[in-house]
Amino acid sequence: MAETIVVASDSFKGSVNSLEVGRSICQGIHALYPDDHVVVFPIADGGEGTVDAIMTSREGSRISLNVQGPFGQTVEAHYGLIDNGSTAIIETAEASGLTLVAKEDLDILQSSTYGTGELVKDALNKGVSKIYIGLGGSATNDGGMGLAAALGVRFFDEAGQSLKPISANVSKIASIDTSQKIKAIADVEIVLLVDVDNPLCGERGASFVYGPQKGGNIEQLRDLDRALDRYADLAAEVTGRHEKDSAGAGAAGGLGFGLLTFFNARAEKGIATILELIAIEEVIAKADLVITGEGQMDSQSVNGKAPIGVAQLAQKHGVPTIAIVGGAATDLDALYDAGISGVFDIVNSPMSLKEAMTNAPSLIANTAKNVISFYHRISK
Structure with missing residues (x-):
């Protein structure tokens, strides 16, 4: 008897994206059960692949433009427009x-988050009226200073000189001027898609928790944490x-803070939204x-992943x-309690x-064959 199977996997970061994972699973299923109806949904939780996940399932258009990358280089970035162009989907x-x-x-x-x-x-x-912003996967730690500067917020040092919006200059901020902020943003609903609940500062803050993977050493992280605390006040x-x-x-090196503070955004669990x-x-x-x-996958996966x-x-x-x-x-009890019936890793x-x-695509397909074979036999 043919089964209906929904495939909705996140990406295997650094290896295959969400859609590629889904296609590999579908390939494995159809190798044994070609009549099974498989529906693939690319998904993400606010990080890499958020735009693709939503735009694959929704009618709309993709916008491409050159912007400033995290270290000042020019990069080609994309975002999506849905709901007849009234809603934008952006990922940091x-x-x-x-x-x-x-x-x-x-x-x-x-x-810097200037490019975002x-x-x-x-x-x-x-002319959008709503913007969703995914906050995962950033290389930044500027507290949203860069994004705010791109939208008209100005930052000055003690001498009244304008500051370049980079992480190193957060500690130099003496005054902030929001009078030139783009007026159109006041009428736009901004929703942040996050998979973490970290505050801006402290042991669980942006710098100490995520800074090491962005190249920060302990001395830099201490300085950045102090600077962000003062900046927030x-x-x-x-x-x-x-x-x-x-x-x-x-989230995103404090970008969440910048958006909440300067642009009245609200945060939601990324995957649920x-x-x-x-x-x-x-x-x-x-x-x-499913x-x-x-x-x-580990015990932390239960937290908003x-x-x-x-x-x-x-x-x-x-x-x-x-x-x-x-x-x-090895310890996956929390995931079983959250609804996962079984976990199968692809390394054979x-x-x-x-x-x-x-070799992830072929390994994923092979594991899917094992999973679907077992499922069909126990479901008879």
Whole structure:
């Protein structure tokens, strides 16, 4: 008997994107059961692939433009327009992402979210009334200074000189002027798609938690944390908004804070909002099986990550969910409680990480064959 299977996996970062994962799983299923109806949904939780995930499932247009990258270089970035052009879908990783620069070239003090601000500005110029901004995967730690500068907020040092909006200059901010802020943004609803609840500062803040992967050493991270704390207090004096301890303020190197403070944004769990935008629940409700996944699954995956969002929707409708992953930890009890029925990693023999990443499509397809064979036999 043919089954209806929904495949909704996150990307295996650095290896295959969400759509490629879905296609590989579909290939594996159809190798054994060609009559099974497989529906593939690319998904993301606000990081890399957010625009693609939404635009694959929604009618709209993709906009491409050259903007400033995280370290001042010119990059080609994309965002989406849906709802007849009234809603923009923007992801920070497109303009300010870690994948835009080689690891050895990372310099956390020179990083800026200015390019993401340029994407927002372009969307405003097109007359949108709502903007979703995914905050994952950034290479930045400027507290949103760059984005704010691109949208008209001005930052000055003690001598009254305008500051270049980079992380190193956050500590030099003596005054902030919002009088030149783009007026159109006041009438636009801004929704932040986040998968973390970190505050801006402190041990769980942007600098200490995410700074190391952006090239920051401990001394730089201490300095940045102090600078962001002072910056947040100054921004609160100017705007009346006290957001440094808000959940998600520390996302994308504090970009969450900048958007909450200067542009009255609100933060939402990225995966829940994205799943709603792509209307996946109505398809899951009619499915027999859901297959999800991500590159690495562990006990932390339960905290707002894409596979758990999918599993919880499936659980709501009594549909079992299986995860196919690049690698899995040993303690997954929290995931089982959250709706994952089983976790299958793709590594089927001793191999290096490089081999696994290079051969991911075939390994994913092979694992999908094992999963679907087992499922059909126990479901008879």
